[in-house]
Amino acid sequence: MTSLPSLPTPKKLGLVIDLDVCVGCHACVVNCKEWNTGGYGSALSDQDPYGADVSGAWLNRVHTFEVVPDGGEVVGEAGEARIVHFPKSCLHCEDAPCVTVCPTGASYKRAEDGIVLVDEEKCIGCGLCAWSCPYGAREMDLAAGVMKKCTLCIDRIYNETFEEADRQPACVRTCPANARHFGDLADPHSAVSIMVAERGGMDLMPEQGTRPVNKYLPPRKRKPLADSAQSLPSAENTDEAKGFFAWLDGMLDRI
Amino acid sequence: MHPAFSIIIFTTLSGLGYGLAAVLGLGLLDPAALATKLAHVLALLLVASGLLSSTLHLGNKQRAWRALSQWRSSWLSREGVMAIVAFVPLAWSAWLAVVESRYSPLPGLIGTALCLVTVYCTAMIYASLKAVQAWHTRLTPLCYLLFAGAGGFTLASFFAFAAQDRTVIIPLLAIFFILAAWSAKSRWRARMQAMVPLSTPESATGLGHIGRVRLLERPHVTENYLTHEMGFRIARKHAEKLWRLAVLAGGIVPAILLALLVLAGASGTFAALVAVVAVLFHYAGMFIERWLFFAEARHAVMNYYGG
Numbered sequence: 207m208t209s210l211p212s213l214p215t216p217k218k219l220g221l222v223i224d225l226d227v228c229v230g231c232h233a234c235v236v237n238c239k240e241w242n243t244g245g246y247g248s249a250l251s252d253q254d255p256y257g258a259d260v261s262g263a264w265l266n267r268v269h270t271f272e273v274v275p276d277g278g279e280v281v282g283e284a285g286e287a288r289i290v291h292f293p294k295s296c297l298h299c300e301d302a303p304c305v306t307v308c309p310t311g312a313s314y315k316r317a318e319d320g321i322v323l324v325d326e327e328k329c330i331g332c333g334l335c336a337w338s339c340p341y342g343a344r345e346m347d348l349a350a351g352v353m354k355k356c357t358l359c360i361d362r363i364y365n366e367t368f369e370e371a372d373r374q375p376a377c378v379r380t381c382p383a384n385a386r387h388f389g390d391l392a393d394p395h396s397a398v399s400i401m402v403a404e405r406g407g408m409d410l411m412p413e414q415g416t417r418p419v420n421k422y423l424p425p426r427k428r429k430p431l432a433d434s435a436q437s438l439p440s441a442e443n444t445d446e447a448k449g450f451f452a453w454l455d456g457m458l459d460r461i
Numbered sequence: 462m463h464p465a466f467s468i469i470i471f472t473t474l475s476g477l478g479y480g481l482a483a484v485l486g487l488g489l490l491d492p493a494a495l496a497t498k499l500a501h502v503l504a505l506l507l508v509a510s511g512l513l514s515s516t517l518h519l520g521n522k523q524r525a526w527r528a529l530s531q532w533r534s535s536w537l538s539r540e541g542v543m544a545i546v547a548f549v550p551l552a553w554s555a556w557l558a559v560v561e562s563r564y565s566p567l568p569g570l571i572g573t574a575l576c577l578v579t580v581y582c583t584a585m586i587y588a589s590l591k592a593v594q595a596w597h598t599r600l601t602p603l604c605y606l607l608f609a610g611a612g613g614f615t616l617a618s619f620f621a622f623a624a625q626d627r628t629v630i631i632p633l634l635a636i637f638f639i640l641a642a643w644s645a646k647s648r649w650r651a652r653m654q655a656m657v658p659l660s661t662p663e664s665a666t667g668l669g670h671i672g673r674v675r676l677l678e679r680p681h682v683t684e685n686y687l688t689h690e691m692g693f694r695i696a697r698k699h700a701e702k703l704w705r706l707a708v709l710a711g712g713i714v715p716a717i718l719l720a721l722l723v724l725a726g727a728s729g730t731f732a733a734l735v736a737v738v739a740v741l742f743h744y745a746g747m748f749i750e751r752w753l754f755f756a757e758a759r760h761a762v763m764n765y766y767g768g
Contacts, residue, residue, distance in 0.1 A: 209534045235680070261683055261685050261686070268680055269678070269679065269765055270676075271662070271675065271677055272675045272676075273666075273672045273673070273674050275672030275673075286671075286672070290668060292666060292765075303591065307534075307535050308534075309527075309528035309537040309538035310527035310538075311530050330527060331519050332537065334535075334537055336686070337462075337592065337760070338590050338591075338592055340592040341665075342691070342766075345685065347520075348520075348686070351520020408667040410664075410667055411660045414591055414592065424667060425671070
């Protein structure tokens with residue numbers, strides 16, 4: 207059934223991604239592919255994998271943006287321009303347009319925890335859900351002819367044969383910078399909800415009316431480079447020299 | 462958006478087929494004439510071939526029947542259901558005309574109504590997508606419906622002339638729908654060109670409070686499903702040229718040809734031949750129009766891909 211759950215889901219499982227911390231290493235991208243090509247549903251195929259025109263289905267991708275404030279020019283040269291690495295996977299929206307457009311009932315949002323999934327046994331590969339998603343969260347698997355998307359590693363997070371620490375999505379578990387966090391965003395006392403409240407976590411494209419569950423933490427305000435440069439001790443300044451160095455400083459001044 | 466050949470063929474052929482079937486359902490053509498019988502068969506063939514070609518792009522065609530299940534929420538599912546429901550009165554009307562040489566308003570008018578509903582559902586598949594702002598307007602279903610009427614009446618003019626019918630009303634309605642469709646489409650296109658983008662790289666990344674956002678690096682160097690499907694771009698000068706060609710072939714030429722036939726009071730074989738030329742021009746124009754419908758529409762996801 208591709209109608210959305212009629213009531214708000216009691217849990218809203220999702221990710222919080224810290225744009226201040228992400229270093230753009232793509233470890234989450236690779237571990238996502240590695241886990242999910244052997245996990246839920248069909249394998250994530252690649253086309254022409256060893257050729258010049260390689261492409262394939264990925265559920266998580268890292269884009270890199272340059273943000274230039276007014277008056278800023280090129281990164282590193284002027285103004286406060288900065289580079290932001292931007293991981294993007296399914297946002298498990300509360301008003302997920304990809305669910306309601308599905309003609310077969312393959313695309314659905316779980317009433318218990320809000321995870322948006324594709325039942326690959328029902329998917330006909332029409333691609334309309336990918337068209338309806340403003341975030342580009344869904345990619346067709348061209349070998350299997352079915353739509354693939356982030357499952358929030360549903361085969362990890364509820365897997366009781368795993369150690370507690372491993373019951374997290376692969377991208378979160380592998381992030382070496384701790385830029386990705388997983389939790390229940392419906393619970394105001396969860397670590398992710400507190401993080402969102404403290405850091406001003408935001409929705410992507412709120413104007414699309416999709417009400418994403420995943421939140422992004424904006425980069426922290428950066429201290430201008432020039433300010434840091436002024437506080438460095440100057441090599442010419444010997445006022446703070448003590449003891450032997452003060453004596454040496456005085457002697458050298460005299461000769 | 463990538464203009465997939467199968468979808469362009471589907472929407473243009475089925476639009477023409479449903480248009481013709483809707484006109485036939487009004488009972489304006491002589492049901493005893495051979496040309497009218499052929500028109501019924503052609504309408505069913507156009508609709509069926511359009512629907513079949515729409516399954517060509519599916520990843521798993523063998524499960525296409527499942528697409529009939531979600532009519533409560535999905536316009537694509539509704540379209541599939543309505544297409545099948547519409548087949549019943551259309552086949553009934555075709556049987557009456559072909560075998561019994563008569564017209565019955567009951568299946569005829571129900572068929573006309575269901576044809577319009579089906580075309581509306583097709584258009585709503587696109588119009589319901591908020592992520593493609595150019596399509597997300599009530600003008601989209603209006604254009605689809607008017608174009609179906611234009612194609613239907615133009616094609617029906619040919620069959621009326623071929624049946625030695627001295628009709629004036631059918632070609633006049635064709636001219637009316639051609640003019641109405643292209644003026645609606647002009648408004649559609651003016652809206653697209655004037656609209657302020659709903660989503661921008663700034664809103665897509667949430668980084669607008671820092672400054673202007675520009676893509677520095679794509680997630681990987683080659684194309685992917687998203688850029689292939691949603692990232693189609695067309696040079697502006699070509700779009701403008703193609704638009705003029707579409708209006709000329711799909712609107713001006715067939716309207717003038719039909720107007721000349723009406724003014725000359727023509728009918729019979731010569732008039733039918735001229736009407737065929739009008740139909741071919743109209744279809745060529747529709748093909749370009751539909752190609753532009755996809756090629757010119759920008760998807761919100763391109764905010765993440767610098768397109």
